[in-house]
Amino acid sequence: MDYLRGRGGKIKELEDELANAKSRCGKLEQEAREHAEAIAQLQAENKASVALKAAALAPASGPGSSAVEHLNRQLDEQLRRALALEQDLASAKQREAVTAQRLSSLQAAADQARVEQAGALAAAGAEAARLRAELEAARADAALAVQRAELAQRVAQRRVEAEQEVLKVTQAQLEELRGAAGALRRELEAAQGAAAAREAEAAALRGSSQVVRLQLLEGELRGAREALARAQAAQGAAAAAGARAGAGAQAGTSPGAQAAAAAAQRGPGPAAGGSAQGAGPSAGRAAAPEAVLPEALRGPWEALCRALAVPPGLSLALAAEEAARAAGALGREAAELRSALSAREEELMQQRAVSSGSEAYAAELQSQLAAARSRLERALTGEKVAERRAAAIEAERDCLRSALQSPTAAAGVANPASLPGQLLAGQRVAALTAEVASSLAAAEAQALAAAAATARAEAADTRIKSLERAADSLAAEERLGRGELIRAGGLRVLHLRHNPEAEARAEEREAATTRLAAENEALRAHVGELEAAAAGLRAALEAAQGSGGAAPPPPPADSSAPSASPPAVPAPALGGGVSLAVKDAEIVVLRRRLEETDKAMSRLKAVFKERITVFREACYSLFxxxxxxxxxATAAADAAGxxxxxxxxxxxxxxxxxxxxxxxxxxxxxxxxxxxxxxxxxxxxxxxxxxxxxxxxxxxxxxxxxxxxxxxx
Structure with a gap:
């Protein structure tokens, strides 16, 4: 048909060109006639001018010679015009001949085109018959395509129903995941509550009665040391006064006082006073240490005995030994309290680690839940799109049915045997073929979309199953980390020896070990200070007991004075060693953190430099x-702007x-x-x-x- 239309257009062009050539030929013929008339007129004028010239030449002389010359010039000009007209006439005749030749060729081409058009009409008739057969075949194919489209629609509807079932199952699994997330959230809250309880217990342990008792004991020890220092100063002053008094003071002493002094030197026994004998042995033993001690040391001694819980009535040596044992017991108790406190702190750190892991797991479950919800929304959107496509396929199927049921009515009233009717029929067949192809493509696209939706549903189901397996594995790993046993044939978690979590735990253990070692050293120093203080008190008590009787004779020289008086007991600030050790441990931890921060900053600088270089080269290549x-360079405050x-x-x-x-x-x-x-x-x-x-x-x-x-x- 395209060939016929092309040949018809060619014939029309040839006919138009032939008409134009005929009109040009007519114009040329008219011009030739005009030129012939002009030549005849010129020839007549030439003859008249020749006659006039001959008549004028007869009287060759006279005043009319100028007129003759003028006539000669006019004759020459007319001759030139005649020659030019003859040349134009010759060229017009030549153009006429060329036009006639072209006209004959155009007539031959028109005849050939008419013959070709006749052949093409015959071929068009055959082609129309073939197209009718193809139309019938196309109708059959359209009916088959309609059946296929209906089948594809049913399959797509079944797949949509299956996908809806899968979506329902997915929603149920999402609800289960929400329940599991809520349970994990409750477990996390319980772990946080346990951690808070452990922190409260640690705080209560820090403020327990033993610690308060230890602090009170330290305060009383400091008071005892101060009192002992004051007693030693008073004893030195008394010794100086006794040295000045001399033997006169000794001679002036009454016999009763001397007897009392002797009784004090001998200690408790039957030679004590009558009141002591009447009071019984227990009263004598209770009063013996107070009788031996000077007045300045009795108050501190009683405070020390009350602080160390030393039973009254013992001798000074036994009381000192008892005080030393009590101080050692208190030191051991303090060490036990420190160890218990460190154990509680380690347990608290473990609880915090477990709670942080539970929080991370809960956050991961929340993210997985959000991803599953987004997948569900996408699946619902795909389902809606599939429904709309199914509705469009049904509408297209109805249109195809209506088109196949009434093809002649849609084709118009044109005669199929004529050429326009055949062309219209061919166009209709092409349109129906295109519609059938489009419907088939839409059905295939719908089938592909349904297959893609099914694949997405299967992928979502697989993803949900993998998430469930991951949740189960994480729960089992958490139970295994808590120390719970797993039944035979169950899941076993393989932990690599070198992993980030193990390294972080090792660093925490090392920092805790360093801190505990520093506290241990501080406690040892504290116990040593307490022992030194007890030894100093014991020496002071022995010195006071030795100097409680008659004053010895004055020493001959000052060199023996240091050996007679005990050395002064140093009084360091108790508890300062512990704080210093803790500060040292914190300094070590902070240095390590600073080193890690420097390493991270150096890595960030290297990565930033590399990315900046890549960005500059990309800008250079692209732009x-x-x-x-x-x-x-500006001030630091204005560095941003x-x-x-x-x-x-x-x-x-x-x-x-x-x-x-x-x-x-x-x-x-x-x-x-x-x-x-x-x-x-x-x-x-x-x-x-x-x-x-x-x-x-x-x-x-x-x-x-x-x-x-x-x-x-």
């Missing part, structure tokens, strides 16, 4: 400019001085004038930057200019 950024200079070097520039410098300040970019921009880019800068404020247009124009210069060279 054709190498960018160098320089920030002007400091002016920044950007230097752009073009890629295709042949001169190193070809640079564009821009300054960015306060959210505004401006071009810095240079020799290059003033001399070579003045017009471009004035047009693109000053007038239109478009820096990218300036850079693009410069890039194209440099590229053209390089490629043209």
């Amino acid at each position: 054709g400019y190498r960018v160098d950024m320089t920030a002007e 400091a002016p920044t200079t950007f230097t752009l070097k073009p890629q295709h520039a042949d001169d190193p001085s070809v640079l564009l410098i821009f300054r960015y300040s306060g959210g505004h970019m401006e071009l810095v004038p240079t020799t290059f921009t003033r001399e070579r880019l003045a017009r471009e800068v004035g047009t693109f930057v000053t007038k239109f404020n478009c820096i990218p247009a300036l850079t693009a124009n410069l890039t194209m200019d440099n590229f053209q210069k390089q490629t043209q060279c």
Whole structure:
């Protein structure tokens, strides 16, 4: 049909050209006639002028010679005009001959086209018959396509129903996941409550009665040391007074006082006073230490005995030994309290680690739940799209049925035997074929969409199963981490020896070990101080017991004074060693953290430098400019808004001085004038930057200019 339409158009063109040639031929013939008439008129005028010339030549002399010359000139001009007209007539005849020849060729071509059109009409009839057969085949194919579309629709509907079932199962699994997340959240809250309880227990342990008792004991020991120092000072003053008194004071002593002093030196026994005998043995034993001690030491001694819970009535040596044992017991009790406190702190750290792991697991489950919800929404959207596509397929099927049931009515009233009818029938067949192909493509697309939806549903089901397995494995791993046993044939978790969690735990254990070692050293130093204080008190008591009787004779020289009086007991600030050790441990931990922070910063700097280099090279390759950024030095407070200079070097520039410098300040970019921009880019800068404020247009124009210069060279 296209061939017929093409040949028909060619014939029409030939006929139009033939008509134009005939009209031109008529015009040429009319011009030829006009030229012939003009030539005849000229010939007549020439004859008349020749006659006039002959008549004028008869009287050759006279005043009419000028008129004769004038006539001769007119005759020559008319002759030239006649020759020009003859040449035009010859050329017109030649053009007429060419036009006649072309007209004959056009007539031959028109005859040949008519013959070809007749043959084409015959071929069109055969083609119309073939198209009728193809139309019938197309109808059968359309009916088959309708059946296939119905089958595809039923299959798609079944798949949609299956997908809805899968979505229901997915929603049920999502509800289960929500329940599991809630249970894990409750477990996390319970773990946090247990951690808070452990922290409260640790705080209560820090403020327990033993610690308070130890602090009170330390305060009383400090008071005892101060009292002992005051007693030693008083004893030194008394010894100096006794030395000055001499033997006169000894002679003036009453016999009763001497007897009392002797009784005090001998200690408790039957030689005590009558009141002591009447009081019984227990009263004598209870009063013996107080009788031996000076007045200045009795108060501190009683406070020390009450603090150490020493039973009254013992001798000074036994009381000192008992005090030493009590101090050792208190030191051991303090060490036990410290160890219990450290154990509680370790347990608290474990609880915190478990709670942090539960929080991370809960967050992961929340993210998985959100992902599953988004997948469910996408699946629902796909289901709606599939329903709309199914409705569109049904509508298209109805249209095809209506078109197949009444094909002749849609074809119009044209005669199928005529050429327009055949053309219309061919067009209708092509339209029906295209519609059938489009319906088949839509059905295949719908089938592919249903298959994709089914695949997505299967992938969602697989993902949910994998998430469930991951949740089960994480729960089993958490139970295994808590020390719970797993039944035979159950899951076993393989932990690598070197992993981030193990390294973090090792670092925590090392830091805790360092801190506990420092506290242990501080406690040992504290116990040593307590033992030294007890030994000093014991020595002071023995010295006081030895000097409680008659005053010894004055020493002959000052060199024996230090040996007679006990050395002063140092009184360091109790508890300072513990705080210093803790501070040292914290300093060690902070140094390690600082080293780790420095390493992380160095890695970040290296990565940032590498990425910046990649970004600069990418900008150079993509946009054709190498960018160098320089920030002007300003105060630290204005560092964020400091002016920044950007230097752009073009890629295709042949001169190193070809640079564009821009300054960015306060959210505004401006071009810095240079020799290059003033001399070579003045017009471009004035047009693109000053007038239109478009820096990218300036850079693009410069890039194209440099590229053209390089490629043209």
